[in-house]
Amino acid sequence: MLKHKALIIEDEPKIYCLVRESLKICALNVVHASTLESAEQKLHTSHFDVIVLDRMLPDGDGMNLLSVIHESARDTRVLMLTDRNDLCSRVMGLSRGADDYMGKPFQSEELAARVSALLRRTHYVQEEKICIQGFCLDLATHKVKYNDENIHLTSFEFELLYLLLRQPSHRCSRDTIEQLWPLEDLPSPSAINVLVRRLRRKMRSFPVQIQTHYGTGYELKITQ
DSSP: OOOEEEEEEOSOHHHHHHHHHHHHTTTEEEEEESSHHHHHHHHHHOOOSEEEEOSEETTEEGGGGHHHHHHHOTTOEEEEEESOOSHHHHHHHHHTTOSEEEESSOOHHHHHHHHHHHHHHTTGGGOOEEEETTEEEETTTTEEEETTEEEOOOHHHHHHHHHHHHSTTSEEOHHHHHTTSOGGGOOOHHHHHHHHHHHHHHHTTSSEEEEEETTTEEEEEEOO
16 A cells, blocks of 8 residues: 655666565655656655665766755655665765665665665654544555444555545645556556546545546545
8 A cells, every 4th residue: 555655766767667666565655756856846845755866867966965855854764776886885875864775786675675664763654544534544454434434445445545635635646546556557547537436436425525637636625
């Protein structure tokens, strides 16, 4: 389940896909940036629980982004993942603010374990429930209630509601929803439409509206 948010700063598409697949083990909603400029823009508009940062990017050294990260997001953990894995580079990265440092090539299991360890430091993984205005999502049991009334949802419907309810009145993009599917089985646009329609139908007796913003995504409104 996609519980928390990660930013992967990596310009090689194949490496990005490998990292993204690894982070699914950690139940992370993944956002991608391929340049320092794009990463800075995303850091100023979103909060991330963890960042996986490459060094050799098209517009500079990823090491230079560490100060920006710690100024704008002090509770965000940073793992540097780079070809430059000599002792001097590792010491420099850790001394300048990286929380962990891994070299390429890497094993997916180790990357996932290290990211999970970073998340444990911030206690985010201790979050078990999200309750907003009568709605309560139990992340451990996958159960949803509204004022003690059970709402029966499929796994995909639950995860979509979680994405929408985690940030009410904020738009959830179709790209974010797409990440609910495995990388090798990405959904068609109609599959996302069907999922949203099914969740709308199940929630229609409750004070909730899922609004469509054409071209940008969906927004949850609690009307009570």
